[in-house]
Amino acid sequence: MNYESSVTADSPEYVTSDLSGAERENAPARGRGVLIAGIVLGIALIAAIAFYFMSAGEPVPEGGDDAGQAPAITVISPGSGSIEGEISATGTLAARRAMPVGVAGEGGRVVSVPVDAGQWVNAGQVLAVIDRSVQNQQAASASAQVQVAQADARLAQANLDRALQLVDRGFISKADVDRLTATRDAAVARVKVAQAQAGELRARNARLNVVAPSAGLVLERNVEPGQVVGAGAGTLFLIAKGGEMEMLARVGEADLARMSTGITAEVVPVGTDKVYTGQIWQLSPTIDPQNRQGTARISLPYAEGLRPGGFATATIKSGTVVAPLLPESAVLSDDEGSYVYIADKDNKVVRRAVQTGPVTANGVVITKGLTGSERIVQRAGGFLNPGQTIRPVKAGS
Structure with a gap:
């Protein structure tokens, strides 16, 4: 019996029949090369995307490429400026007299x-x-x-x-x-x-x-x-003389030493956001030996929002000082006291002991240990060790 095979242009037999013998031998190798090239290109693209997201927004570190594989750490040089000292305290409201x-x-x-x-x-x-x-x-x-x-x-x-x-x-x-x-x-x-x-x-x-x-x-x-x-009936009425009030602010002995009578204080009773301005009229002559605190008595004029027995917070002005001001993230502390990390001229981490002053809304006042021109680690100090090499990156560059 004779069978006729019908081959069309779309069939595989039709395609391979037109190829030469050498081309048929090289076809699988060429396919594998295209596949490998695609895989390599994909890996390169993923690495480029990862590098972009990891380094996006990062300024060029000091020292260029010489820093090698050292971690990029943000540093600041705050300088020195006039800072209005503030002391925060809590206490209770009472009638002054x-x-x-x-x-x-x-x-x-x-x-x-x-x-x-x-x-x-x-x-x-x-x-x-x-x-x-x-x-x-x-x-x-x-x-x-x-x-x-x-x-x-x-x-x-x-x-x-x-x-x-x-x-x-x-x-x-x-x-x-x-x-x-x-x-x-x-x-x-x-x-x-x-x-x-x-x-x-x-x-x-x-x-x-x-x-x-x-x-x-x-x-x-x-x-x-x-x-x-009768005579033994006790107190029938309690009167605030002249309606004058005061806040009994509890402060530490170090803060008490920086205060003086007549300085201004802002008092905010708990539960409100209204600020009442007063003045310190008396400082405690003694310190409580249990908690090492004293009392600053802040006189306040009569106001409906001031209720004796209530709790309040006070912000007391403690004078102007000229000193560096650091964010709280830059100041560390341990058993030896407060300290910061500084990047020296060789970009190595150096520990520097400091003495802190008042804590303001903008940061911590450094009263001793810094001039303000140093390159100070802004954050991540807890992950560094003295002597470690870093790539200092100036904040805001």
């Missing part, structure tokens, strides 16, 4: 309380009225006794005047005149005694009411109508 007011007299039943906490009062204003019905009767009796004594004194004076008119005529002896004079003097003395007793009762009655010793703001009210109060 708190006046506890209680019962000054013998006390009694409270009839009315015309003031409440949060109100302003004037000096001498009645804060609580005490029942004085019994005391009023005693005062009336004392006044009557004064009148009786005055009447006796007038009678004794009249008897003495008549006796003096008759003594020249011989009707009254000298002894009788002396006796009448003594009677008149005793009557006058009894008048003074009665007046003193009546005045004492009036003074006691006046002290029955609880009054404000000075103008100010009522902070506490601890009495209600109907309550019986």
Whole structure:
């Protein structure tokens, strides 16, 4: 049987039949070469992309290519400038002059309380009225006794005047005149005694009411109508004299040594963002041996947002200093104290001990150990070791 094979241009047999013998032998090798070239090109492209993302935005390090494979580390040279020192402290608010007011007299039943906490009062204003019905009767009796004594004194004076008119005529002896004079003097003395007793009762009655010793703001009210109060009743009212407040700021002994009375402080009560400006009017003369802290008392004028007993933070101005200012990331510390890492002329890491000052919003003030012209490691100091070679990169270059 005869079979006819049909071969078309699209079939593999048709393609290979047109190739020469040498070309058919080299076709697989040429395919492998194209595949290898594609793989190499892909690897090169991936490496280029990785290098781009790893080095994008990185400035050219100092020393060019001489730094070799050393890590690129950002360094800064801050220089020196005038820095307004600030000290942050926390503490509580209180009345600058708190006046506890209680019962000054013998006390009694409270009839009315015309003031409440949060109100302003004037000096001498009645804060609580005490029942004085019994005391009023005693005062009336004392006044009557004064009148009786005055009447006796007038009678004794009249008897003495008549006796003096008759003594020249011989009707009254000298002894009788002396006796009448003594009677008149005793009557006058009894008048003074009665007046003193009546005045004492009036003074006691006046002290029955609880009054404000000075103008100010009522902070506490601890009495209600109907309550019986006496000398041992304790504090009935607490008044802030003149409404003046203060903050009792707790600061360390080193910060306390840099303060002085009269310097400005900004106080922010907890829960608000309002700033109140005051001045330090007193510094604690002693240091707490437990926490090594003292108290700076900051006077504040009256404001509704200042409530005694509340918590607040204070920013205290501590004067101007000329020193380098470093970011907090550049300053390290260990058991030996604070230090920074510096890149020397050979681009090697050198440890430099420093003394830190106030911490401001812009960084840490370095009071000792730096001139500001050094190349200081800005960050990543915790991953470096003294003597290690780096590629210093100036920040912002």
